[in-house]
Each structure stands twice: as C-alpha cells, then as structure tokens.
Amino acid sequence: MAELIDDLRVGDEVELEIGAVAHGGHCVARHEGRVVFVRLALPGERGIVRITEARPGSFCRGELVHVLQADPQRVSAPCRHYRPGGCGGCDFQHATGERQRELKAAVVAEQLRRLAGLDRPVTVEALPGDGFGWRSRVRWAASPSVLDRSGPGIGPRAARSHQVVGVDGDQPCLIAAPGMSEVAAGLTPPPSAHRGRRPGAQPDRRRDGGRSRRPEDPEVTLCAPGLDGSDAAEVVTVWSGQSGPVVTETVGDRDFQVAADGFWQVHPAAAVALTRAVTEAVADVLPAGGLAWDLYGGVGLLTEVLCRAVGPSGEVVLVESDSRATALAEQNLARHPQAEVVTGRVEHALDTLPGPPHAVVLDPPRSGAGREICRSLAALGPEVIVYVACDPAALGRDTATLAEAGYELTALRAFDAFPQTQHVECVATYRPARGSATASS
Ligand SMILES: C[S@@+](CC[C@H](N)C(=O)[O-])C[C@H]1O[C@@H](n2cnc3c(N)ncnc32)[C@H](O)[C@@H]1O
Incomplete structure (x- = not known):
C-alpha cells in the first residue's frame, strides 16, 4: 500500500x-x-x-x-454567515435546492449500499416553501462577549468550532423563522443559564467538530409555534436550565401540545409529510382492532396516526423517555382511549409491553435504535416495521440488522425537511422477507 x-x-x-x-x-x-x-x-x-x-x-x-x-447548479449563498470559517448551521447553501436533494439522495443511497449492502435508487422529496425561514426551533449559544456586547452575541456555532456566530436583524440566520434573529439579538442570558463559566475564562478555540459543547456557554431555545410562512411568527425563548412553556402545534385538523423546548419536527411541513408517509406504510397491513407500538413517540404525533388506523377496538402503545413529553401525549391522545402512554426508555420497556404487535413505528434519535432493539423487534414478528430516521448512517446500520433478522426494506421515502443543511428525514418500511420465519408466521 x-x-x-x-x-x-x-x-x-x-x-x-x-x-x-x-x-x-x-x-x-x-x-x-x-x-x-x-x-x-x-x-x-x-x-x-x-x-x-x-x-x-x-x-x-x-x-x-x-x-x-x-x-x-452552484449558486451564490444568500446568507452572510455562510462562508469559509463561518457558520456551521448550513452545509449546502451554495447549491440549488434540486442539487441539494440530489446530494442528500446520494448520501442515503451510499449509506444503504455500504452499511446494508442494498443497491437502490433514492429520491429526496421537496417540502413546501422556498427553503428559507423554515426552522421553527433553534438552540443557539451565547458567546462570552454577549454580556458587554464586545463581540458576537447569540447564534449558531461556527463550523466544527465552539465559536458563536452572532445573528441580528441586519445579518439574520436565513433558515430560522422570521424574527428569531432579531429576538436573539435583544437577549441577555439570566444568571441561572450560566452553567459554571469561570469569571474571566477565555473562550476555548479547539476545533473538535462541535461534538462536545463548550459547557459554560448558556444556550437558548427559540421556538416559533404554529409557523406556517404566512405571518411573522411569535417567538418563545427558553434558556438552558429553565423549563419552557407549552405551545400548540397544528397538524391537519389536530392540535398537539408541545414543550417549547421539547421535541417537535422543526420544518412546518414535516409533521404532515411524515404522518402521511406513516399512514401509507401501515395502510394495508395494520388491521382495524390491531395492536401497534410507537417507540420514541414524543408527544404522540405518530401514535395519533396509528390510533386512526386501528380504530377504537385496537390498541396503540407509545413509549417515550421524556416525562414532560408523555404528560403532554396523555393530553394530546385523550380522545383515543385505545392509546396507552408509557414513560421509559425503549430498551427497558420492550419486555413489558403488550404484544406481539402487528405494526411497530420507531423514530429514534440520531444514534438510531441499535442492534439489540432491532433484533428484539424482529423477533416479535410484526407484519410491518416503519422506521423514521434522521440520520442515514444509523438507518443503514439498523437496516442491516433488520435484514439479518429477516426483515427486508420494501419502501423508502426521503424528505428534504432541513433545506440548506446536510440533514434528511427518511421513512423506511420493512416487511418479513419472503421465506423468513417470523414469530407471527
Ligand atoms: C426524533 S424524536 C421523535 C418524536 C416523535 N416520534 C415525533 O415525531 O414527534 C425522538 C424521541 O425519542 C425520545 N428518546 C430518546 N431516547 C429514547 C429512549 N432510549 N427511549 C425512549 N425514548 C427516547 C426523545 O425524548 C424524543 O422525544
């Protein structure tokens, strides 16, 4: 060599x-x-x-x-923070939307090929909007210079760096909801948000990829509930260490109560796209009166889809580790007596759930579900497993595990739920591979 x-x-x-x-x-x-x-x-x-x-x-x-x-298809990036050494919040602003989606499709296809040995074409679908002003939630940091206004204030981090890129009304973050940068520019962190910054400590200039946060920087979540692009959004702020208010998000004819700093899809069109994709994925396989699980269920967005599919005679179990989210899920699902909400980690709860389920929907965090959980789910023999994935590498790894355990990828949809960034949201459907013996066969 x-x-x-x-x-x-x-x-x-x-x-x-x-x-x-x-x-x-x-x-x-x-x-x-x-x-x-x-x-x-x-x-x-x-x-x-x-x-x-x-x-x-x-x-x-x-x-x-x-x-x-x-x-x-190279374009001139419209954001002034998007440049060498600049903001790390976007990755593909220098390409047209169409080219960005081609790049994301290539990444998903490559991860499936490399990690799961699958060769399949992937299309990334655009969501409504022009690709800017879509982020209804951001978590930004306050730089050490924010208190005396001697340097950049509050904003995203620079690429592969702890440095804060201060945003304001003149130089706003262009993917954040309208008004967020102006609000951020007027904020001062409360003393409770300073998580142990030593007086006089100098900023840490390591470039370690932003994988570990500089712990002393206060962070603030800005949330624009109900963002739909038609009006300037109301912006709610929650500093680190504080508990945020509950806000309302609407999906079709349904309202969901969500903590302003809790998990919710950040693109205003994503919740609709995902609920439709999951509805389609379970349509022919989850019977009325059936049993379904919604793992990593948040405040119940996808449980609602499953409740509609199984009807009042069925049963749907949501599992979620965040107790604030499950308390809100109880409220959001109150009209569906067939919904059961379990607070706990999926890896601990699986053995205690009613089963075996006809359908499992899982929407894990970026790290994916992992081998143990994928193998345990496959061993239960559901008719369908629907996997909502925000990381193509985790999707590739978990697809490989499911394939080893007898489940083949039968459909894949991918959505450009994070325009200008490298991120992509996938909905993958797995069915028992023909000829494989599953628990329900
Ligand atoms: C990507 S979000 C999905 C939420 C929900 N499906 C939705 O669409 O709104 C992942 C959720 O998993 C939860 N979570 C993370 N790790 C978990 C675990 N080990 N067990 C259960 N829930 C977990 C997080 O709190 C978060 O609400």
Whole structure:
C-alpha cells in the first residue's frame, strides 16, 4: 500500500479535484493519496482548498475557498454567515435546492449500499416553501462577549468550532423563522443559564467538530409555534436550565401540545409529510382492532396516526423517555382511549409491553435504535416495521440488522425537511422477507 505523505498543515491551500459527496455535509477529495473532506464544495468541481484540520496519518479537513471550475447548479449563498470559517448551521447553501436533494439522495443511497449492502435508487422529496425561514426551533449559544456586547452575541456555532456566530436583524440566520434573529439579538442570558463559566475564562478555540459543547456557554431555545410562512411568527425563548412553556402545534385538523423546548419536527411541513408517509406504510397491513407500538413517540404525533388506523377496538402503545413529553401525549391522545402512554426508555420497556404487535413505528434519535432493539423487534414478528430516521448512517446500520433478522426494506421515502443543511428525514418500511420465519408466521 502506498505510504501517505503527511505534508499538509492547517492553513495550507492546495488545488484539488472534488469527488463524491459524503455523509457529514462535505465532499471527498484526495491530495497525494490522502483523503481531504471538503466543505463548501460540490462533486466534480475543482478549486483551491484551505486545510482546516490535519492529523498525522489520518484524513484532513478543508474548505473550498476559491472555485476554479463550478458545478452548473452552484449558486451564490444568500446568507452572510455562510462562508469559509463561518457558520456551521448550513452545509449546502451554495447549491440549488434540486442539487441539494440530489446530494442528500446520494448520501442515503451510499449509506444503504455500504452499511446494508442494498443497491437502490433514492429520491429526496421537496417540502413546501422556498427553503428559507423554515426552522421553527433553534438552540443557539451565547458567546462570552454577549454580556458587554464586545463581540458576537447569540447564534449558531461556527463550523466544527465552539465559536458563536452572532445573528441580528441586519445579518439574520436565513433558515430560522422570521424574527428569531432579531429576538436573539435583544437577549441577555439570566444568571441561572450560566452553567459554571469561570469569571474571566477565555473562550476555548479547539476545533473538535462541535461534538462536545463548550459547557459554560448558556444556550437558548427559540421556538416559533404554529409557523406556517404566512405571518411573522411569535417567538418563545427558553434558556438552558429553565423549563419552557407549552405551545400548540397544528397538524391537519389536530392540535398537539408541545414543550417549547421539547421535541417537535422543526420544518412546518414535516409533521404532515411524515404522518402521511406513516399512514401509507401501515395502510394495508395494520388491521382495524390491531395492536401497534410507537417507540420514541414524543408527544404522540405518530401514535395519533396509528390510533386512526386501528380504530377504537385496537390498541396503540407509545413509549417515550421524556416525562414532560408523555404528560403532554396523555393530553394530546385523550380522545383515543385505545392509546396507552408509557414513560421509559425503549430498551427497558420492550419486555413489558403488550404484544406481539402487528405494526411497530420507531423514530429514534440520531444514534438510531441499535442492534439489540432491532433484533428484539424482529423477533416479535410484526407484519410491518416503519422506521423514521434522521440520520442515514444509523438507518443503514439498523437496516442491516433488520435484514439479518429477516426483515427486508420494501419502501423508502426521503424528505428534504432541513433545506440548506446536510440533514434528511427518511421513512423506511420493512416487511418479513419472503421465506423468513417470523414469530407471527
Ligand atoms: C426524533 S424524536 C421523535 C418524536 C416523535 N416520534 C415525533 O415525531 O414527534 C425522538 C424521541 O425519542 C425520545 N428518546 C430518546 N431516547 C429514547 C429512549 N432510549 N427511549 C425512549 N425514548 C427516547 C426523545 O425524548 C424524543 O422525544
């Protein structure tokens, strides 16, 4: 094997041909055999890449700072914070919406191929809207300079950095709901939100990918309930350490009570798209009077779908670890006596639930459900497993486990629920593979 030449240093600028898009919002390029993950680039482009991270014997990271040969669907990013060294909240603002969806489709297809051995075409569907002003919830940080207004105030973090990108009415975050940046610019963190910042402590300038938060920075959730694009939204703020108010979100003809700082789909059209996709996925397989589970159920958005499918003679069990969410789910599902709400972690609750279920819907956090849970679900032999996934790598891993356990991926829909970013929401449907023995067969 050729030896890697570790001659790249942070700050170096090199001319590179940009290769395929990869999971994580960057493209892959090579410099004398060494892999460089390049932000702000598009596959097939050529340009000058500035190296931002270089570890001996490993891959590097960089940002495209000068384009020599552009993709035809490259556009000039409208946000002033979207630039080399700038905000890390968006990844694909330099491409048309159509090209962004192609990139996301390529990532989902690649993760399914690499992790689950599946070769299938993927289409990412656009949601209504122009791709800006859609984020009904953000969690932003307050920089140490916010108190004396000596530097950037409150906003998202810079790419792969703890640094805060201060936003305001003149330089707003363009994906956040209208009005959020103006509200953020006027905020001052309450003393209770300072989680142990030492007086006089200097900002930590490590670039560790933002995986660990600088713990002393106060964070604030801004929530624009009922965002639908027609009006400037009312913005509710909740600082870290505080408990937020309950707000109302509407999906079709149903209202849901949600904690302002609790989980809810952030794109105003996502809840409708997901509930329709789940309805479609269980339509022919979940009988009236049947039993269904909604795992990682939040405040009951998808339990409601399952209650409608099984009707009053059926039963639907929601499992969710956040007790504030389950208290609200009880209220949201009060009109469905067939709904049972369980507060607990899925991994602890599975053995205690009524079963076996005809259908299981699961919507785990980014890390996915994992091997144990996928294997346990498959062993119960449901007619259908519907997996709502916000991370394509977790989807790929869990699809592989389900396949080993006898469940094949029969349908996949993907939605552009996070325009301008690398993120994508998938709804995957699995049925018992033909010829496999499941508990219900
Ligand atoms: C992606 S959200 C889905 C919520 C809901 N399905 C919806 O569409 O609104 C994931 C939910 O799983 C919950 N959660 C995370 N880990 C969990 C676990 N181990 N067991 C149960 N719930 C968990 C979180 O609190 C969160 O509400």
